[in-house]
Amino acid sequence: MKDAFGIPQSLLVLGGTSEIALATARRLIARRTRTVWLAGRPSPALEQSAADLRALGADVRTVAFDALDPESHETVLGKVFAEGDIDMVLLAFGILGDQARDEREPLNAVRVAQTNYTGAVSAALVGAGALQSQGHGSLVVLSSVAGERARRANFIYGSSKAGLDTFTQGLGDALHGTGVHVMVVRPGFVRSKMTTDLEEAPLATTPEAVATAIELGLRRRSETVWVPGRLRLVMSALRHVPRSVFRRLPV
């Protein structure tokens, strides 16, 4: 169960090697989290992530999960929930893709869309259903500022996040009053392995900062969290910039 400050005792991470998710897990373990499930594609990195969290004193298990195989989601996640209540599901998987290549190779573009959007739709619905029958829990979804407005440089990724973001907002409304809390997290540029090859954007932040914002959001039962918080203002301004101008902005 969550405590008075919204801190979960059990956490299920979808995308178990995500740097943002692992920073969040570390932070929550330092407070109350004792049980962690890392769901992801089996790999040494996944096992290493589990070992690292174990070293902090949590009981950590890994489970094979592929966002691109939605048929399996019900079974895979069902098994996790059957082992005990999950107080928080953190949906963290996602791929950035390679915009230039993906424009040339539509099947690659589709993979980005399927991972970030349809895969997430399936996993979030399964997770939300399980939380609803528990009567409590938080579903935290890592969206992105990239979904706020289409950008020439990454609109394939951006459009998948736009879909995910809209979907998650709607799901939050659908679950309002069921005891389940849904929170959309919109980070800007985060320094993680996803972005190592990219040039840093303004207001760049860290996985740890995202983790801090998530902890605060849990306590306040926020529905939307921007990281850094200043992005909320920046984006609400950018939203109104005419397209002809926006196109030429170096963002």
Added chain:
Amino acid sequence: MSADTVSVSGWGRTAPTNARLIRPRTYEEAVTAVRGCGTRGSIPRGLGRAYGDAAQNAGGTVLDMTGLDRVHAIDADNGIVLCDAGVSLHRLIEVLLPLGWFVPVTPGTRQVTVGGAIGADIHGKNHHVSGSFSRHVLSLELLTADGEIHTVGRDTPLFDATTGGMGLTGVILTATLQLQPVETSLMTVDTERARDLDDLMARLTATDDHYRYSVAWIDLLARGTATGRAVLTRGDHTPLEALREGTRARRDPFAFHPSRLPAPPSFLPERLLNRRGVALFNELWYRKAPRARTGELQRLAAFFHPLDGVPHWNRIYGRGGFVQYQFVVGHGQEETLRRIVRRVSEHRCPSFLAVLKRFGDADPGWLSFPVPGWTLALDIPAALPGLGAFLDALDEDVATAGGRVYLAKDSRLRPELLAAMYPRLEEFRALRAEVDPRGVFVSDLARRLSL
């Protein structure tokens, strides 16, 4: 019997969860509800005055017992009452006072049920004399997980597991209580100020035994040499002979008309209670108290339940809700108490008056909270940054000193500390495993702390 899926929370309004709320109107309906509860079990609930998650059951059933609220029989000669567990202490007082009897123990609010009073084994200002609520329970009827109703007498394991058992042994349906005789509905009260914590403890130690009721309100925002300054109010029921012949009070000695203000609106801004406002309030209240006054006549409600005058006062903490932290440490652990008071005051928690009391002998309930020593209770807005870690540190101190926190107020304890705080926890778990092998009775508190 009505059933609705609703959001349920405790008085502190933190961590709400959803459950099917069933309000039985007969014992049979209660039996049916317990037998028919699904895999996520059920938990009885009274008036929801526990601050945390004790009377919540996410995804399962919550049995609202306030629909079973009859007073069955009163033995006015011997002061014994048999009533349903859903009866509130408010109602009992209304019924019993004119007959010359008062509830044996009352908490800081009358809006609790007899079931909740037994489930949390509550204490009042008379704990140092009268012990906790369970001491006055002669017997009770308990609906257990098998769907049967048992009469449970004193000095049995099931009785001691149920008193303070937070509803986890079964649903109390009725209770037989021994009452306190009174001659009037007034209280004779002595008030004095204590300039700091040591002064306060010295006064309580020296003269508490002269009074049936005693409590001290501490200003935890006072710092430096004033740390722990307090106002002590102690007293007893006023005897009839103390009321002058011919006065209205003498003609109607059992008058009981508690007044109520309108409730604060349901939505209030988060930071209504800032530190400066609270500090100012505490300051004024300390200054206003007489340095020493004796023999003042007060109404029952003003003495015992000042907060009941403002319904839903918990809303002043806004949407984020609040946490009440209450612990007890034994005699001889005064240094721990001093340290905690100092830390709270240095941490500048915007805490309205906190309450300090000296407990007397413990009662046998396995998870019953009071043990002889010092108990301190304070309210803190849950939104205060860093509060979780701060209270965790206090817990460590309390546990090291052999003390404990009060489950009826808890919403955040680190589960690992529970066994140290409640040495009979294992027996409690074993008894539950025996009488409730399928885990029919379960609450959010029980899940959170692995009770």
